[in-house]
Amino acid sequence: MAPAKTIALFPEASYGAALNCVGIAQELRRLGHRPVFICHPGFSGVFAEYGFAEYQLTEADAAPTDWNDFIERHQDAFRQAPFDQLESYVGPTWEAIVDTAMRVEEPLRQLLGRLKPDAIVLDNVVMFPAIANAGVPWIRVVSCAETEIPDENVPPYLSGCGDNERAAWTAFADRYEKTVASAHRRFSAFLAECGLKAPTAPVFLGPSPWLNLLLAPDIIRHDRHAALDPRRFIFLDGCVRHEAPYTPPRFASHNEAPLVLTSFGSLGAMDVAMMKRMIAVFATLPCRFLVNAGHWREEYREVPDNVFIDSWFPQPSVVEQASLFIHHGGNNSFCEALYYGVPSLVMPYCWDGHDNAARAAETGVGRRLGRYDWSDTDLTAAIDGLLGDHEMQARLKANAAKMHKAAGVTRAAEEIVRVMSDASIGAGEASNA
Amino acid sequence: MHGDGRQTRTMTPEPKRTNFRHVELAQKILDVAGERGMAPGERLAEQALASLCNVSRTPIRKALQILAERDLVTADAEGGYLLAIDPVATARLEDTAEGEGEGEIYAAILRDLSAGRIAENQTVAALQRRYDVSRQTVQNALMKLAEENLAERAAGQQWLLKHFAISGDAAAKSYEFRLATEPLALTLPEFKRDMPAITALRQSMLILRGMNETNFDRKLFDRTDYDFHLLIARSCGNPFMAEALTNHHRRRRASPPAGHVNAFRLMQSNIEHIQILEQIERGQMELAADLMRVHIQLSQSQRPRLAGRGVPPAFKLIAR
Numbered sequence: 001m002a003p004a005k006t007i008a009l010f011p012e013a014s015y016g017a018a019l020n021c022v023g024i025a026q027e028l029r030r031l032g033h034r035p036v037f038i039c040h041p042g043f044s045g046v047f048a049e050y051g052f053a054e055y056q057l058t059e060a061d062a063a064p065t066d067w068n069d070f071i072e073r074h075q076d077a078f079r080q081a082p083f084d085q086l087e088s089y090v091g092p093t094w095e096a097i098v099d100t101a102m103r104v105e106e107p108l109r110q111l112l113g114r115l116k117p118d119a120i121v122l123d124n125v126v127m128f129p130a131i132a133n134a135g136v137p138w139i140r141v142v143s144c145a146e147t148e149i150p151d152e153n154v155p156p157y158l159s160g161c162g163d164n165e166r167a168a169w170t171a172f173a174d175r176y177e178k179t180v181a182s183a184h185r186r187f188s189a190f191l192a193e194c195g196l197k198a199p200t201a202p203v204f205l206g207p208s209p210w211l212n213l214l215l216a217p218d219i220i221r222h223d224r225h226a227a228l229d230p231r232r233f234i235f236l237d238g239c240v241r242h243e244a245p246y247t248p249p250r251f252a253s254h255n256e257a258p259l260v261l262t263s264f265g266s267l268g269a270m271d272v273a274m275m276k277r278m279i280a281v282f283a284t285l286p287c288r289f290l291v292n293a294g295h296w297r298e299e300y301r302e303v304p305d306n307v308f309i310d311s312w313f314p315q316p317s318v319v320e321q322a323s324l325f326i327h328h329g330g331n332n333s334f335c336e337a338l339y340y341g342v343p344s345l346v347m348p349y350c351w352d353g354h355d356n357a358a359r360a361a362e363t364g365v366g367r368r369l370g371r372y373d374w375s376d377t378d379l380t381a382a383i384d385g386l387l388g389d390h391e392m393q394a395r396l397k398a399n400a401a402k403m404h405k406a407a408g409v410t411r412a413a414e415e416i417v418r419v420m421s422d423a424s425i426g427a428g429e430a431s432n433a
Numbered sequence: 434m435h436g437d438g439r440q441t442r443t444m445t446p447e448p449k450r451t452n453f454r455h456v457e458l459a460q461k462i463l464d465v466a467g468e469r470g471m472a473p474g475e476r477l478a479e480q481a482l483a484s485l486c487n488v489s490r491t492p493i494r495k496a497l498q499i500l501a502e503r504d505l506v507t508a509d510a511e512g513g514y515l516l517a518i519d520p521v522a523t524a525r526l527e528d529t530a531e532g533e534g535e536g537e538i539y540a541a542i543l544r545d546l547s548a549g550r551i552a553e554n555q556t557v558a559a560l561q562r563r564y565d566v567s568r569q570t571v572q573n574a575l576m577k578l579a580e581e582n583l584a585e586r587a588a589g590q591q592w593l594l595k596h597f598a599i600s601g602d603a604a605a606k607s608y609e610f611r612l613a614t615e616p617l618a619l620t621l622p623e624f625k626r627d628m629p630a631i632t633a634l635r636q637s638m639l640i641l642r643g644m645n646e647t648n649f650d651r652k653l654f655d656r657t658d659y660d661f662h663l664l665i666a667r668s669c670g671n672p673f674m675a676e677a678l679t680n681h682h683r684r685r686r687a688s689p690p691a692g693h694v695n696a697f698r699l700m701q702s703n704i705e706h707i708q709i710l711e712q713i714e715r716g717q718m719e720l721a722a723d724l725m726r727v728h729i730q731l732s733q734s735q736r737p738r739l740a741g742r743g744v745p746p747a748f749k750l751i752a753r
Contacts, residue, residue, distance in 0.1 A: 014740050045736045051697040242646070244696045249689070252545055266740050297601045303549040311601060312736070314693045 005420050006034045008117035010108075010131070012124040013040035015266060016332035017143040019315075020215070021123050022050050023241030024141070027413035038111060040100065050241075055115065057107045075271060078349035079372050082160040083172060086179045089350055090158060094183040094204070101126050102190050109133075119420045126187070126204040129194035137423045139416055140208040141239075145331050145352035145359065146216040149233075150203070152225035160354025162362050163222075177202045207232065210419045213412050215239050215335050219399045220363045234415055236408030238339040246317035251288050252305035258323035258387060262291045263315065268328045268349055269294030274372065276300070278326075281379045282307050287387070290318060316340070324386050328371075329353030329360070338365060341400030343386040343393065347371040364392060365399075453536045453577060458496035460526045461486050463505070464660075467520035467633040477506060477514045499526075521636040524652030525659065535573035538564050542574060543583065547599040547689045556590045581687045582680050599688045605733070607685060612729045614678060615665060616722035619713070623670025626713060630664055635710055641703045649696040654703060659686050661706050665713075665725075694734075702732060 007028055011017035025035035025047075037047040039056045047054045077088040109130035112120070120131050123141035125148070131138050142148050147157045155161040159172040180202045188198035199206035210232070217237040248259060262278065269275065269292060282289040283304035290308050293300060297311040315333070319325055320340045327333040329348040334356045337344045344366030346357035360366035369382050386392070462477065465485050471477075477497065483490045497514045500506040505523065506514040541564060545551045551563070560571045575592055578584035587593040597603065618624070637657045644650060659682060666678035705728040712721035 013737075018740075043737055043740060045734060049695050049698055049734065049736070051695075051701070244646075244649075244651075244693075246693070249548070250540075250544060252541065252548075252550055266737070300549050301552075305550060308548055312693060314695075 004033050005118035005417070006036060006115065007119050007121060007416060007420075008036055008038055008112065008115055009121040010038040010124065010128075011141075011143070013043035015046070016330045017123040017141070018043070018046050019241055020141065020143050020239050020332050021121065022047065022052070023239050023409040024121065024412045024416070025052055026050065026242055027409045028416065031413055031417060033417065036115065036117075038108070038115075040104070055111055057104045057111065074267075074350075078268075078271070082158060082354045083175065085350060086158075086172075086175050090176070091179040091183070093351075094180045097126050097204070098183045098187045098190070101128055101187070104128070105130055105190075105194070119416060119423070121416065122205075122208075124205065127191065127196070127199070127206070129191060129196050132196055133194065137210040137419045138208055139211045139213065139419060140205070141412075142212065142214045143331055145334075145355040146214060146220075146222055147352060147355045149207075149212075149214070149228070151222065154222045154224065155355065155358070158351055158354060160348065160358050162358045164362070180204075210423075211415055213239070213415065215331060215408070217335065217338050217399070217403050217406075219338065219365060220334075220359050234411065236412055237406035238335045238403045239408040239412060240316050240336055240339045241409065243314040243317040246314050246321065248288065248290070248318075248321065249308050251308060254286060254288050254306040257306070258287045259318075259321055260287050260289050260324045260326065260383065261313070261315075261318050261322045262289060262326040263313065263333065264292070264328040264347070264349070265330050265333070266294045269296055272296050272299045278379065279304065279307055279309075281376050284376075285380065285383060287323075287383070290322075324383065326383075329356035331356060334360065338396070339400060339403050341393070341397040343367075343389065343396060345369060345382050345386055365396060452495070453539070455492060455495045455499055456526055456536070458486060458488065458492055459499040459505075462493070462496055462500065463520045463523060463526070464633075466516055467636070468629040470633070471516055471520065473516055473519055475516050476509065477516055479513065521633050522640050522653065523656075524650065525656040535570050535577065538566055538570055539574040539577050542578065542594065543599065543687065544689055546594050546596060551594075553594045553596045554587065555592050555594060557592070558590070578687075581683050583684060583687060598684055603688070607681070608729055608733050610681065611662075612726065614674065614681075615662070615729065616725045618665055618669035618671075618674050618678060619718050619722040619725060621669045621671050621674065624718060625668050625670055626716075627664060627668055628714075630660075631710060631714060634660055634664065635707065638703055638707050638710070641700075642707065644700070646696045646700065649700060651696070651699065654699050655686075657703070657706065661710070698732075702728070705731065 007025075009021045009025055011021040021037070025037070028035040036053040036055065039047070039054050041057055044054050044056045074089065077085055080088060105128065108128055112130055112134050117134075117136060119136055120134060120138040121141060122128070122131055122138055123143050125144065145157075147154055147159075150157065155163065155165070156169055156173040156176060158176065159169065161168050161172060184198070184201040184204065187204060188201075191198045212233045214233060214235045215238060216235060218235070221235065260282075272293075275291065275293065279289070279291065279300070282291075283306065285306075288306055288308070290310070290313060292311070292313055293309045294311055297309055300309050303309055316336050316339075319336045319342055322340075322342050324345060325333065325337040325342045326345040326347065327337070329346040329352065331352055334344060334346070344360050346353070346360045346366055347369050348354045348357040349371045357368040361368045367382050367386060369378065374382075462482055465482065466475075466477070479490050479493050479497070483493045486493065497506060501508060501514060503526070505516075505518050507517045509515050538560075542551070542560065546553070557568055557571045557575070560575075561568055564571065575584055578594070579586070582595065583598055584592055584594050597606075634657060637653060641650065641654055641657065662682050663679060666682060667675050669675055669678070705724065709721050709724045709728065712718070712724060
């Protein structure tokens with residue numbers, strides 16, 4: 001067997017990307033290699049639980065965080081339509097992302113110098129010069145919706161537009177470009193200082209010259225005008241990590257009823273009032289509901305007998321047993337629902353959640369419901385409708401079988417190993433020349 | 434617990450149920466068998482068990498019947514029972530199975546308290562109404578909760594259920610408490626090593642060490658985890674420390690699991706248990722205490738409580 005290679009995985013500081021990379025790392029480890037994780041400041045602890053070494057980047061001059069302000073600000077932004085969020089959320093978020101990329105550059109460069117990886121897996125939305133300059137292949141994982149890779153036939157990234165809403169595409173794309181222009185200028189200048197050329201605005205991360213891995217399974221994929229080069233772009237048909245089996249808790253009633261998981265991610269759990277409104281509706285339905293309340297679990301009292309609230313679930317193992325998954329359209333959640341053939345009720349509030357909500361509805365793998373724009377009857381009808389749609393369920397189960405067969409995490413790991421092997425052969429040939 | 438059909442049982446006699454004390458005794462029999470290195474097929478003599486467990490033969494017989502119902506012992510043609518399993522490879526007996534009277538109500542109260550379905554202040558009558566069972570059943574369940582420090586009598590007819598012990602913060606507070614006490618317990622001057630118990634426990638831990646992430650036996654791990662920490666509590670040689678730690682571990686075991694722990698972490702935890710046990714066996718108590726400190730700290734989850742694009746860092750939650 002070839003000697004074990006060290007692969008540094010650097011996911012962005014979000015659970016979706018992090019856990020998606022855990023799935024790939026599990027497979028790399030199974031193949032005999034040594035995956036290690038580079039963590040953004042504050043985002044540690046997730047990978048160690050799966051038995052991977054973690055290296056946290058430190059920020060020398062990080063300012064103290066006013067959390068009340070952050071939450072208040074975004075609570076309001078999350079109520080807006082994608083177009084309005086450009087100014088209130090997307091613009092400031094890109095500024096924050098660029099700030100982080102600049103702040104971690106030096107610690108990242110030093111860390112890569114110490115780790116000496118054979119390859120770097122970047123699951124992020126922005127380029128880090130230290131990675132481009134590391135002298136080893138880097139692989140890009142596109143954890144977001146397929147819209148992150150633009151195309152004439154693909155709705156603009158973060159727009160929440162459907163295929164048949166072309167009239168709105170240009171207006172959104174123009175406003176997006178204007179909104180992120182300042183962040184992009186700063187980013188371009190920073191890259192230039194590091195001897196790199198920035199991708200053309202409004203893109204912050206171009207494709208890897210070695211390998212790009214996309215999650216989007218066939219059933220929701222867009223019909224691109226310019227096909228992606230199959231040697232460099234590989235669709236994984238999902239990328240789901242291995243989790244230990246989950247035993248649902250015993251409920252105080254409805255123990256034989258269908259299981260419904262509700263999770264809006266750690267950020268989406270912050271609107272406790274909205275969650276309580278949903279739970280009041282759940283209490284009236286003949287199902288068991290698991291609700292991810294994240295950090296706010298203790299805020300809930302008088303929980304209905306058919307509802308169980310927790311701050312964390314081993315999501316894939318729960319989705320596997322669920323009849324319906326109510327989520328925010330986070331790409332990882334959406335792909336997990338598809339991987340297990342479970343319909344999605346998507347209630348988006350930001351970023352590519354809007355894109356996935358639109359895509360779920362137009363490809364018939366779920367429904368979209370406005371996070372705030374619903375009555376009790378609407379929510380009930382959406383849940384009942386999806387639980388009763390046997391045609392959709394059958395189609396999803398058939399698709400899930402295809403996705404299992406595609407074994408996305410294994411494919412990803414094998415392709416990464418291939419890139420490393422090609423690079424070392426190339427290096428060997430160069431030194432022999 | 435509305436609408437699940439159990440209301441119809443109110444006026445009818447409650448079904449035959451398993452007394453939780455007999456289940457505890459059945460577990461004790463398995464523990465004794467493990468510590469004595471008994472193998473499948475060996476005879477379990479009632480009189481010997483009675484004297485080893487400090488009880489009369491009648492409860493031993495009932496406990497053996499429970500073990501027989503669960504196929505852990507088999508009736509011998511000549512009378513009595515034979516061990517049917519390897520006790521060190523067997524998970525702890527479940528004493529809260531559905532339909533088992535006060536055991537079920539005890540578990541339901543804990544589940545509902547933990548899930549935020551019922552308030553901390555309760556009366557027997559209110560619990561009777563909710564669970565649709567006799568006054569005696571509720572009282573027995575409350576007594577069992579009180580024994581494990583999960584409930585206490587309050588003014589008048591009130592009972593106070595101790596939500597703090599099973600709340601979201603309980604796991605973090607429990608680790609804090611254990612970090613302050615368990616390493617200390619190992620270094621107390623009169624710590625006494627229980628070699629038969631250590632040997633049996635190590636057998637179970639070695640079985641677990643042979644498993645991998647996909648076939649890891651969580652229930653067997655739960656048993657070794659509980660037995661291991663309890664062994665340290667009762668061996669420490671100071672009755673006050675022993676009582677505090679024993680109560681804490683019993684309550685920890687009785688509470689619904691807080692959060693989900695990966696098999697990988699449990700496998701690591703098992704290895705840490707083995708390492709500590711080895712140092713105890715060798716009499717290297719300071720080293721065992723240091724390893725215990727590391728073990729407890731590694732067991733705490735460090736996941737960020739909130740994360741997302743543009744979310745500032747350092748918003749962390751330590752809990753499990």
